[in-house]
Amino acid sequence: MDSPELILQYVFSQPFAEAAGMTLLITILSVLLGIVLGLIIAMMQESRVAALRGLVVVYLWLFRGTPVLFQIIFVFNVLPTFGILFSGFTSAIIALSLNEGAYMSEIMRSGLQAVGRGQRTAGRALGMREWQVMRYIVLPQALRIVIPPIGNQFIGMLKLSALVSVIAVEELLLVANQTASANFRYLEALAAAGIYYLLFTTVFMLAQARIERWAGAQKRSRTTPKVSFTQRLLGVGLKQASMR
Amino acid sequence: MTTPLIRIANLNKSFGPLHVLRDVSLDVTAREAVVIIGPSGSGKSTLLRCINLLEPIDSGSIQFETSKISADSRGAHLLRRQLGMVFQNFELFLHLTASENIMLAPMKVLGMDRDAARTVAEDLLAKVHIPDKADFYAHELSGGQQQRVAIARALAMRPKVMLYDEPTSALDPEMIKEVLDVIRELSQEGMTSLVVTHEMGFARNVADRIIFMDEGRIIENAPPETFFNGGSDLQPRTVRFLDQILHH
Numbered sequence: 013m014d015s016p017e018l019i020l021q022y023v024f025s026q027p028f029a030e031a032a033g034m035t036l037l038i039t040i041l042s043v044l045l046g047i048v049l050g051l052i053i054a055m056m057q058e059s060r061v062a063a064l065r066g067l068v069v070v071y072l073w074l075f076r077g078t079p080v081l082f083q084i085i086f087v088f089n090v091l092p093t094f095g096i097l098f099s100g101f102t103s104a105i106i107a108l109s110l111n112e113g114a115y116m117s118e119i120m121r122s123g124l125q126a127v128g129r130g131q132r133t134a135g136r137a138l139g140m141r142e143w144q145v146m147r148y149i150v151l152p153q154a155l156r157i158v159i160p161p162i163g164n165q166f167i168g169m170l171k172l173s174a175l176v177s178v179i180a181v182e183e184l185l186l187v188a189n190q191t192a193s194a195n196f197r198y199l200e201a202l203a204a205a206g207i208y209y210l211l212f213t214t215v216f217m218l219a220q221a222r223i224e225r226w227a228g229a230q231k232r233s234r235t236t237p238k239v240s241f242t243q244r245l246l247g248v249g250l251k252q253a254s255m256r
Numbered sequence: 257m258t259t260p261l262i263r264i265a266n267l268n269k270s271f272g273p274l275h276v277l278r279d280v281s282l283d284v285t286a287r288e289a290v291v292i293i294g295p296s297g298s299g300k301s302t303l304l305r306c307i308n309l310l311e312p313i314d315s316g317s318i319q320f321e322t323s324k325i326s327a328d329s330r331g332a333h334l335l336r337r338q339l340g341m342v343f344q345n346f347e348l349f350l351h352l353t354a355s356e357n358i359m360l361a362p363m364k365v366l367g368m369d370r371d372a373a374r375t376v377a378e379d380l381l382a383k384v385h386i387p388d389k390a391d392f393y394a395h396e397l398s399g400g401q402q403q404r405v406a407i408a409r410a411l412a413m414r415p416k417v418m419l420y421d422e423p424t425s426a427l428d429p430e431m432i433k434e435v436l437d438v439i440r441e442l443s444q445e446g447m448t449s450l451v452v453t454h455e456m457g458f459a460r461n462v463a464d465r466i467i468f469m470d471e472g473r474i475i476e477n478a479p480p481e482t483f484f485n486g487g488s489d490l491q492p493r494t495v496r497f498l499d500q501i502l503h504h
């Protein structure tokens with residue numbers, strides 16, 4: 013069979029489509045959980061309770077100080093010896109979201125800090141509770157600031173998700189590898205996987221651009237710089253995604 | 257004589273080693289306009305912030321109506337609903353339009369529905385003389401307009417007292433009057449007002465009483481006539497301060 017034909021056949025085959033779905037699911041779940049975790053951590057960092065801040069330091073130290081691959085294997089292989097047993101998929105989500113949270117907290121923190129103290133004071137002075145100030149004044153303003161870096165985190169996570177092939181989660185890379193090892197048509201199998209990756213990256217970038225435009229339009233800001241597709245792809249003109 | 261609306265007695269407040277308010281005692285009667293003046297760092301802002309519990313106090317007491325404002329902050333949000341506050345830097349919520357700024361607290365704090373809140377916002381924007389700015393964001397308004405929206409936002413909670421902390425200090429000279437006019441009109445309608453300001457013309461014309469603060473103490477507490485005419489009735493420090501700002 014010709015290469016192009018086989019590639020197309022792979023792309024539209026059920027195993028590849030399912031694997032692509034798995035990759036997408038892992039990416040989206042991990043980033044969403046990472047956002048929640050990152051927000052909690054960012055708020056804990058602002059806390060007056062020293063023990064909470066201490067806990068955060070330990071967490072960040074552990075998850076930024078070790079490789080993601082290490083964390084994935086640790087959750088999957090070491091926790092069971094303590095009687096904590098997860099499926100490959102659950103282990104993948106746990107490890108990736110815990111890791112993501114450690115980086116997302118920084119993004120969330122910069123978002124929260126960009127909202128001036130005076131804005132919170134003004135909310136309090138109106139008789140709002142602390143959670144209302146957070147919900148109606150701080151978070152909506154912080155959201156605008158964190159959208160571009162969160163978009164980058166999605167793209168980064170898409171690539172990280174390939175790592176969970178080592179714990180036998182049936183995502184794109186694993187399926188491509190398995191397919192190829194049966195007939196040694198590596199080029200075709202990997203090309204099919206690559207097409208999916210590029211498709212998702214492109215969709216993420218377009219979505220990011222749309223959401224940014226929406227947030228900018230809401231604020232009617234005339235100062236939001238235009239970011240071209242190439243700039244987006246290369247990460248120029250955006251806040252760089254944290255490197256792992 | 258009726259009981260004062262706000263009664264502050266022997267209030268003390270420190271930031272670490274810095275003793276910012278020293279034995280401050282002050283009564284404010286309903287419908288009264290009290291202007292607070294004093295050099296930078298004398299504790300004027302801190303006093304206003306203590307009154308609505310944005311700062312915890314160290315000792316002394318603050319009474320609002322008949323209830324003592326406790327030093328613990330659990331009921332703070334309930335008290336603050338009755339005290340409007342206006343800041344030097346306006347602090348309009350940047351993600352909301354002028355009318356949304358005004359509607360937010362009535363809707364989320366008082367549970368007012370959107371249509372009713374919208375009506376309140378329109379009425380208040382008319383009251384502060386910018387009925388046509390409802391859908392503008394802060395960055396599309398001049399400083400004077402932003403401050404008037406901020407006043408309307410505070411009024412939307414139907415406060416019993418308005419606290420103004422240097423409401424015109426961040427404004428260009430040509431916008432000062434439009435803001436002071438609104439404050440004066442509100443006061444003339446009977447709104448109890450505490451105004452920290454450096455605008456002596458406003459103090460002279462609008463204040464029922466002027467407080468002069470220096471180094472955390474109330475040095476002078478007198479009606480404007482005494483304040484601006486009565487040389488011999490005033491403390492030497494007050495005279496020096498007035499000299500400085502009036503002949504400059």
Ligand SMILES: Nc1ncnc2c1ncn2[C@@H]1O[C@H](COP(=O)(O)OP(=O)(O)OP(=O)(O)O)[C@@H](O)[C@H]1O
Pocket residue numbers: 271274276294295296297298299300301302303
């Ligand atoms: N949160 C704070 N922490 C530490 N020190 C503070 C704090 N807020 C105010 N201070 C200090 O307390 C003193 C009184 O401050 P305050 O803001 O009440 O003065 P002010 O009379 O309003 O002055 P200005 O005219 O400059 O606004 C100042 O020395 C100030 O530096």
Ligand SMILES: [Mg+2]
Pocket residue numbers: 300301302421422
């Ligand atoms: Mg001040």
